[in-house]
Structures are given as structure tokens and as C-alpha cells.
Amino acid sequence: MPGLLLPSIPLFLLPSIHKFSKTGNNKRNAENDGDLPMRQWLKNRRIKEDIQHKEWEKSLIKSKDFKKIFYYNKKTNVRFGLTFMATLIDENIIQDGILPNLLEEEFREIEDIKQLVPVADVQICDDPSLIEQKLLNGYVMLTIETELKHFGFIAAQKEIVRGLSQPEVEFSVIGPKEAFVESMGQNLNLIRKRLPVKELIIEEFTLGSLSKTSVAMLYMEDITNEDNVNTVRQRLTNVKFDAITDSSYIVQLISDNSNSPFPQLLDTERPDRVAGILAEGKVAIVVDGSPHVLITPTTLVEFFSSFEDYFLNWILSSFFRLIRLFAVAFSILITPIYVATLSYHYELIPKDLLSTLITSRREIPLPPILEALFLELTIELLREAGARLPTKVGQTIGIVGGIVIGTASVEAGLTSNVLLIIVALAALASFTTPVYRMGNTIRLLRFPFLFFAELWGLLGIVFCFCLLLTHLIRLTSLGRPFLEPLYPPRVMDMKDALIRLPFEKQSKRPIFLRTKNPTRFSKKKAKEKKDIDE
């Protein structure tokens, strides 16, 4: 039989054959010999039908990787075709899992594939509108000449998965070392493994008119507030965008105020953090193709808490949180304060300290604001250049920039060395924020403060602080106040905000989430106190 010829040819030759099968010339000649005229006519008609491309095929056929091949079953002589996108499917699955059985075993109708094909995801459907989408999702379509209305779909996706690696942005010395990867299946696995309960619900959406990105929303049934879940669901379904390539797109598309420099969704690459917040009653959003999972609703203080805080003793972690808070305040305010005091209020500084400052500034021709701007911009340039360059070159640039430019500019008399110390410390302090996105915001915030410091001195700094404060008070994450538990003040939620109290005190879930079940564990049992020597 001529049809038998095909499977024996290695698959890498398929493109050429597939061309034949499309035009059908070769086959027709071959089949002509010894066939009854009636059968031949039928065959010809069939081939013609094959050539008449259907609507979905018209554009797909322009692509090189579109394959459509026909085979004959050995036993029943049924002619069947496999259609697929060669770049999306794993050829090994076709070669080992699909073809041997379909060719050798008794195969008469589409239904038989459920018995014959040893692949987990096998579907049969009769809706032609699904074809295009399924093909592009890595399914192999099986057609059979006797059943034109039915199609079988066999999953044969080629999974190119990066191996699990250590978290790079949110590295922690202690605690798990797994980080999310780009594949959603893998990421969901990492989360589900940590929360093996039926209450963990994973809802899936397909977003982006071009990218068709799968986006999953995760929450705990019976814990997470339904309003929050509904809001996320509604915002996700309302997303209008063509290509969503990363979770950062989702952050910007669904956040409450897109004109704010503050990120209103927390992103993390740690599966343990996601498991932790799901148990708290928050919602997580996993986007296919992104190693960052989004957490919502979130608060400002959460951006200053590293997940490592929970691995350490509460006294240590509270101390580190306070250090970070101080670092942020320092990083934003110190250069503006320098500019304000040296431009307007040098009376503010005690005599001894003033002499140090004056000596270092004695030969500087620039006013404090220009001096500060010059150094701040240098640091920003270094940071920006360091971020764009490969690691090794980046390090060199850091050294060159930090040491050479810094020292040289002091020696050249462009900047004072006190300011150099201040700016370097401020840059260092801004790196202490555990969430990278927040670090970026802090970088930006320094400049309006500098502007107001030059305008109205200390008063301007407070004025700018008021602006910032108002912005933060107005900001919401998923409709929940962003500044909580600072404002609106919730003493109960303070247990895990600026400081972290021990786990025995954390028997309640955060109030602002308005969870269905606010109790994490029975406080009574935890509180059972023992007497001495008991």
C-alpha cells in the first residue's frame, strides 16, 4: 500500500512529503494502479476536499511549521490524518505514543483513540471553531475520513521548562531555595505542593487577544473574602490588551491607580511566600510565562517585610524591619535635608559639625542643590548602567563608577566628600527594601523631595512629605486601604506590620482582608500555660 510508505519515513523528512499530500499529485498517480474506477473517483474527491482549505487552515498553512499528514491503518485500512504545528508539539510523543498504536492496532473510528492512544489528555469534539485554538495550544488533531464531523485532539505539547533555580531577587540565607520559573504548570505545582488541601482553588483565565496568556487566580475557599475574589476576577476579565507577556503587565492593568509610582500588587518569586499569603486569606495571580507571582490586596508595610522575617526569631525580625523602615526614611530624606540645611538653615547645625561641613564644601563652586543633583544623577546612571549590563561587566562598572568617579569628583572639587558619603549611604539604604519594585519607587521619590528642599528648605521637605502622605492615604489596593494598619489604624494588624510579634500572637488573620474565617488557630490551646516544673 502506498500509504504505508509514509510512516516509515523519518519525521524530519515530513515537510517535503507533506507538500505532496497537500497537492496530492503524487499520491493520485500511485493510487491509480489497480484501483476500481468507483473507488478511485471517491478517492479523488476526497483528496480534492482535503485540498479545499477550511477557514482556519487558510492562514495556518502560510506558516512553515503547519503539518498535515495522512496515514493508513494496517488492519482496517482506514485513512486518517494528523494535523499539528510542528514547533509546538513534541515529536517523540507522536512517534512513540500515537502513531505505533494507530497504525498497528485495529482502528476504525475516532472513539477508538481513547483505547489506543496512551496519552493522558485525549479529547474528542465536533466543534470546528475549537480547532485553531487547540492546534496552537500544542494539540495534535486527528481526523478520519469516515467521520468528517468529529475530531480527536491529543495533547503533545513540547514543554521547554527551565529547571528550578534559587531565588535571585528575594534571596534568603535561611529557608527554602526554590523560586518560580516561567512555566505556569510548574509554578502551580510548587504552590499546591505546599498547600495540599481541597480549599485551594485555582481559577484560570485566558487574557490577551494575541498572546492568549493563561492567567490563574488562586485563593482559599472559606478563608478569602469573596468580594476580593470577585474584584480580582472582574478586573482580570476586564483586561483589554493584546499581548500580555509578563505579570508586570497585569500589575499595571488591574491596579487601582495606574498613575501612582507605588506598586499596588506585591510580586514575589518565592513559592513559600505565596503559600503563606494564601493561608492569610489573600489572592495570588499566576501568569504563564512569568516567574513572578502577584499578591493582592497588599499594604505598604508588606513591601518592607521580607519573607525571611518569618524564618527568624520575632525579636530579630522586628529589629530588621525597623532597620529597613529607618533605611527607607534615610534614603529618601537625607540628601534633601542636606540641601535644605546647607542652602537655608545652616544655623541649625552645631558649631563643631558645621566646621566639618564647611571645610568639605570650602572649594566647591556649586550650590548644594546642583552638587546633590550631580551626585544623585551619577548614582542613578551607575545603577541604570549596572542593571543593563551583564553581571561581570556590571561589577566592573560599579567599581569604576563608585570609586573612580566618586573620588575624582571630590578631588576635582565638584562635590564635597560629606555629600559623597551621604549619597552613597542613601543608595545603599534604598537597596535594603526586600521588594525590588519598591526600591525603584524610592529611587524616584528622592527627586521631588530635592526640588521642594531647594524651594522652601525644611518646610518644603515637610510639604513634600504631606503630598506623599496624602497620596498614600488615597491609594488603595483592590479597594482596601494601602496604608493599613497605619491608617485606618488597626491595632490588631500591627502584630505583623512594622514589627512582627511571635507566632503565638498571630492567631488571627489580618483584619483588613475581612476573611471568612478570621482565626488561624485556637488561641486557647496555644495559651495553655504551664506552671513551673509541670
Added chain:
Amino acid sequence: MKEQPVPERLQISPFLVFYLVMSMQIGIGVLGYQRIIAMDAGYDAWISILFAGGCIHVIVWMIYKIGETVGGDIVTAHKYILGNFFGKALCSIFIGYFILYSLTVVRTFVEVIQVWMFPELSTFWFSFGFMILCVYIIFGGFRTVVGTAFFGLVLPAYLLLTFGWAIKFSNFYNLLPIWDHSIKELLTASYHMSLTFIGFEIILFFYPFIKEPKKSQKWAHLAVLTTTLIYTILAIITFAYFAEDQLSKQIWASLTMWKIVEMPFVERFEYIGIANWNLIILPNVCISIWIASRLIKRVFNIRQKVGVFFVVGGVLSVIHFLDSRERINTLNDYVGKMGFTFTFIYIPLLFAAVMFVKKLKKGKKK
């Protein structure tokens, strides 16, 4: 016409009334009230502070009684007594009062800055920036205004400690002998003190925005009590720090006391203090503009956003002409008198009227 109740998501928790009342009370007056009360009652004036504070509790109680009876704010109360048209007409006076109040606060603060920090500061441009900030806050809704009040009270609270430096140089024998002034002098001092205390009357305007108004009453009383204590302690420290003749020359006694503060890295603490005062002044101005614009909305049925711009425009167009110390002083006196009349004379009258009408209505029902 039935009034729409304020939706719950816009309402505030009862305990936030504490911060609202306190931050409205503490404002520009704290910087220099000591001289004014000492003019009449000398160094017995701290008794007057306590007395004035006590009177205020009665007024707060009346305010809550009014709110409870009519189930709404001051406009509802006026409608309750006078009917729709006259009630609203009478309320429109308060729009003017609160515009003037915000104007006074901003102008006085600018004056403090001009005297102590930047003599060249442009009144108009600073007020302009300040007003933009206020508009930004008020557009965030009442909750944002309350948030400003909260932070405007909590964050600068550390300033209280800095007055501790003055204690080192104080002589508490200054206060003795106690009670060597007549009752009349003490009462006059109380009257002057009441001007610094004014601000608690705002409860009458945001009453419908409190989630469970009844629960908030204790917080309002607590706020008044705390302010009274702060004022008393500060006054006592001031009296101990300055000699009586010296104090009579200190317009801003609190600021002068900051001059003594000395830390290894900071001298002349008044610069920091005045800059911080920006945060304390902010809720004062914001709340009064919010109330004025809210009243405009309630009385004239104009959108509150338009009302805010109207108020801000009004303040900005006038502020430039208040350029001398005398004018600012006159304005302060004028607004103070208005405030006194409103809180200590009008509110009891309103209270009596409401109670009277309530009895009448009850009688009719029977």
C-alpha cells in the same frame, strides 16, 4: 425631601473622632496662647485653661445631644427647627465662617514662617501650593481628610517631648502664689483661652459620617480632655520658663522655648518645629475647607468639587491683601470672636431650640 444617609464605606470608625477633634483644636494657637492668657490672669492662667476645658465638655455633650435628636448634621438641625428654606439660609453663614477660619490659619502660619524662617517667602505662592495640597486631600474624600488629621497629630507628637528641654531652665516657683487674681480676671483669661480651644464644634458638621455616633462621644470627650491637659502642661512649663514680664513680650512663646533645645547634631530647633507645624496646620485647613464645601453642597445643591474650588479661590484671592501684622491680628480677633459666639453662645441656643421643638413635635403626636 428625605436626606440620603452617608454610605458605610465613606464613614469613619468612632475612635477616629478623637484625632479629628484634637487635630482641629491644636493649630496655630498653641504657638503663642500663653502670652494672651497671662495678660489677664497672670500666672494663674492655667486655672483658666482647666476651666475653659471643663466648659467645653458641656458643649460637646450638647453637640452630641443635638446630633442624636435630629439624626444628622447642623443643616439637618436647622431644618428641624426652621424648616427647609430658613434653615438652609441660616446655615450659609457658617460657610463664610469656615472660609474665614481657613484663611486665618493659613495666613497666620505664613506669618510665622515669614517672621522665623523666610522673611522673603511669597504669601501667595506658598498659600497656592498649600491649597493645591488641600484640594488633593479633600478630593480623596472625608476618609482622606481624617487620615491627614490622624497623621497630623501622631507624627508631630514627638514635638511635645522637645519642650522638656525648657524644664531644665525652669523655675516653678514662678507659679506661686496660686490664686492671686480675681474670678473676673480668670474668666477673661478663660474667654481668651477658648479661642485656642475652638475646633471641637466640627463634630456638628461631620456627625453623619461617624459609623456609630454614640460610641464616638467618649472619644470626643477624651480628645478635649487630652487637649486641655496638653495646653495646661505647656502653659505651666512656659510660665516656669519665662518671667512674667518677659512673657508679655513673647508673641510666640512656644517657638522661643524651642531655641533652648540642643542636640549633638541640631541646634535652633524652631526651624524643625515650624517645618513640622506644616503637618499640624494641614488638617486644620483641610477640615475647614471640607466643611465649607460640604455646607455649600448641602445648602445650594452644588457639587462639592465645585464648592472646594470656590472656597480655595476665595481664600487665595483675599490672602494677598492681608499683608501687615495689624490686619492679620484683626482677622484673628474677628474670627476668634466669631468662633466664640458660635461655639459658646449659638450652640447652647441651638440645643435649647432643638429640645424645645422636639417637645413640641412629641406633643403634637400625642
